Amino acid sequence: MNTPAPTTTASAGTATAALLRVNNIEVIYNHVILVLKGVSLEVSEGSIVALLGANGAGKTTTLKAISNLLQSERGDVTKGSIEYRGTRIDRLNPSELVRRGVVQVMEGRHCFQHLTIEENLLTGAFTRKASRSEIAADLERVYAYFPRLKVRRKSQSGYTSGGEQQMTAVGRALMARPDTILLDEPSMGLAPQVVEEIFAIVRDLNAKERVSFLLAEQNTMVALRYADYGYILENGRVVMEGAAEGLRTNEDVKEFYLGLSAAGRKNFRDAKHYRRRKRWLA
Amino acid sequence: MNFFFEVLIGGLLAGVMYSLVALGFVLIYKASGVFNFAQGAMVFLAALTFVGLQEKFGLPLWGAFPLTLGVMVLLGIGIERVVLRPLVNQPQITLFMATIGLAFFLEGIAQIVWGTDVRRLDLGLQDEPIESIMTNFNLLVSKFDLAAAFVAGVLVAVLAVFFNKTRIGRALRAVADDHQAALAVGIPLKQIWAIVWSVAGFVALVAGLLWGARNGVQFALTFVALKALPVLILGGFESVLGAIVGGLIVGASEKLAEVYLPALMSEFLLKHYDISINLAGIEGWFAYMLALVFLLVRPEGLFGERHIDRV
Numbered sequence A: 001m002n003t004p005a006p007t008t009t010a011s012a013g014t015a016t017a018a019l020l021r022v023n024n025i026e027v028i029y030n031h032v033i034l035v036l037k038g039v040s041l042e043v044s045e046g047s048i049v050a051l052l053g054a055n056g057a058g059k060t061t062t063l064k065a066i067s068n069l070l071q072s073e074r075g076d077v078t079k080g081s082i083e084y085r086g087t088r089i090d091r092l093n094p095s096e097l098v099r100r101g102v103v104q105v106m107e108g109r110h111c112f113q114h115l116t117i118e119e120n121l122l123t124g125a126f127t128r129k130a131s132r133s134e135i136a137a138d139l140e141r142v143y144a145y146f147p148r149l150k151v152r153r154k155s156q157s158g159y160t161s162g163g164e165q166q167m168t169a170v171g172r173a174l175m176a177r178p179d180t181i182l183l184d185e186p187s188m189g190l191a192p193q194v195v196e197e198i199f200a201i202v203r204d205l206n207a208k209e210r211v212s213f214l215l216a217e218q219n220t221m222v223a224l225r226y227a228d229y230g231y232i233l234e235n236g237r238v239v240m241e242g243a244a245e246g247l248r249t250n251e252d253v254k255e256f257y258l259g260l261s262a263a264g265r266k267n268f269r270d271a272k273h274y275r276r277r278k279r280w281l282a
Numbered sequence B: 001m002n003f004f005f006e007v008l009i010g011g012l013l014a015g016v017m018y019s020l021v022a023l024g025f026v027l028i029y030k031a032s033g034v035f036n037f038a039q040g041a042m043v044f045l046a047a048l049t050f051v052g053l054q055e056k057f058g059l060p061l062w063g064a065f066p067l068t069l070g071v072m073v074l075l076g077i078g079i080e081r082v083v084l085r086p087l088v089n090q091p092q093i094t095l096f097m098a099t100i101g102l103a104f105f106l107e108g109i110a111q112i113v114w115g116t117d118v119r120r121l122d123l124g125l126q127d128e129p130i131e132s133i134m135t136n137f138n139l140l141v142s143k144f145d146l147a148a149a150f151v152a153g154v155l156v157a158v159l160a161v162f163f164n165k166t167r168i169g170r171a172l173r174a175v176a177d178d179h180q181a182a183l184a185v186g187i188p189l190k191q192i193w194a195i196v197w198s199v200a201g202f203v204a205l206v207a208g209l210l211w212g213a214r215n216g217v218q219f220a221l222t223f224v225a226l227k228a229l230p231v232l233i234l235g236g237f238e239s240v241l242g243a244i245v246g247g248l249i250v251g252a253s254e255k256l257a258e259v260y261l262p263a264l265m266s267e268f269l270l271k272h273y274d275i276s277i278n279l280a281g282i283e284g285w286f287a288y289m290l291a292l293v294f295l296l297v298r299p300e301g302l303f304g305e306r307h308i309d310r311v
Helices: A007-017 A059-067 A094-100 A115-123 A130-145 A147-151 A162-174 A193-208 A221-224 A244-249 A252-256 A268-279 B001-033 B037-055 B060-086 B092-114 B129-139 B143-164 B167-177 B179-185 B189-215 B219-235 B239-273 B283-299
Strands: A018-029 A033-044 A048-052 A076-086 A104-107 A180-184 A212-217 A231-234 A237-243
Touching: A018 A212, A033 A048, A033 A076, A033 A212, A033 A237, A048 A059, A048 A193, A048 A221, A059 A104, A059 A212, A059 B060, A076 A231, A094 B092, A094 B179, A104 A162, A104 A193, A104 B129, A115 A130, A115 A162, A115 A244, A115 B167, A130 A147, A130 A162, A147 A162, A162 A180, A162 A193, A162 B189, A193 A212, A193 A221, A212 A221, A221 A231, A221 A244, A231 A244, A237 A244, A244 A252, A244 A268, A244 B129, A252 B283, B001 B143, B001 B167, B001 B189, B001 B219, B037 B060, B037 B092, B037 B219, B060 B092, B060 B189, B092 B219, B143 B167, B143 B239, B167 B179, B167 B189, B179 B189, B189 B219, B219 B239, B219 B283, B239 B283
Parallel strands: A048 A212, A048 A231, A104 A180, A180 A212
Antiparallel strands: A018 A033, A018 A076, A231 A237
């Protein structure tokens, strides 16, 4: 009964604190290939954070380091730490991590091809000890976000379209009732319209279900339109970070990732080498 | 006509025995997408351990069974630890090669521990005709075969429900499709594999007991796995139901072919080509021919999952 007022202010203070914190991690594949050379980032509760960069910059590796899927690819986090809600999660196995609320949606969808869409979704609830009716209710919740999945729920996911597979993959992750989804390259191989649709749902989930997202994307402009904050990776390092709004209007980002500059459209190759070295790697 | 039915029923029941072995393959294939070359060796090991325990400690059937089952479960867990765990997310051919190695290991260890003698296994089931059927329908149906068919039927029903209706079964199928995605959604691969290899050990034990009781427990038991191959090709590698239907087709067709084909064929050959050859022993290769035809016409088998390719 003596709960003093300061406690409430303190908890209000932690609400904006980092949910996920990656501190200066280094990842080495096969004991020799250095992929991440000290990456640090933060995801605060209820936000959408974009992780941007070209092919091979280390976006996927960063996500897999967090979700601990690196081991099966002979990768290893050799330095740094990863914290979720203040506790270290670097050594947890993926299924324990899912239980704590962090799920990864892998690049390239990775649906279970021979399972129906509904069965795919149900596998997402594997780690939960929920009753049948709870699971059924969650299934309906997912169908509410992705009505198209409900129509096709009895078809084998291998026969569904790329967009439907991406929806299945996100829906499957939702079935675990996560607080954080690590979403890897959701736009890959999808028509621009479908990409918008998926991102709109991501924003919806973020707003209504308070799910935080760490989003790896090559499609910089789309990602920055939906994200709150962004990190730009290059060669395994964070070379730039900032609020999404700021990054979107940043002249350098525009030039490097879109080939747009004050002087109009430019060839990406011409700009790339010289400007990058000068500004970021000096 | 009576003789035809007798051959048919005999063949169907023999086919069920093939299905029993095929089931073990299907289990592993469904859960890891790999053809388990060691299944025959597991059948052999299970049967040998069973009779070995009986001999050594004078155990009754009901004593030796749980003990052997325990050994097979431990084996399943051990295989996951030693063989599979380091191979997560490796190409299927790597896993397949590992099972070949495992087959040699199991065959060797079984014989080192229990010796190489041929042993008799008595389950208390006689391979003799059932009298009521004999008097009423004038058909010879073996008691032993019928019991084996019953056991296989129960196993198939249980496994079919397990794979299609339960949470663990669904997870097993998910793992077979995509190891990494299964890990990503939180399915604990290690436990799942330990479970499935233990269940495969149990199926191997049942198959080993029935085959061992029929043919004696000896090294040749490892070759029953070869007879399961055409069954799998016909029925489909991923289908529990396919294993049973494939077994029935293989069993019935090879017996019927053995009985009727030589007469028909040699008559035909003699009449049109003036060739006279002895065609006995068709039973030995007929199943493989059938499998070959299936591979050409319907490579995924009757109930198998079609290979899905997106372009």
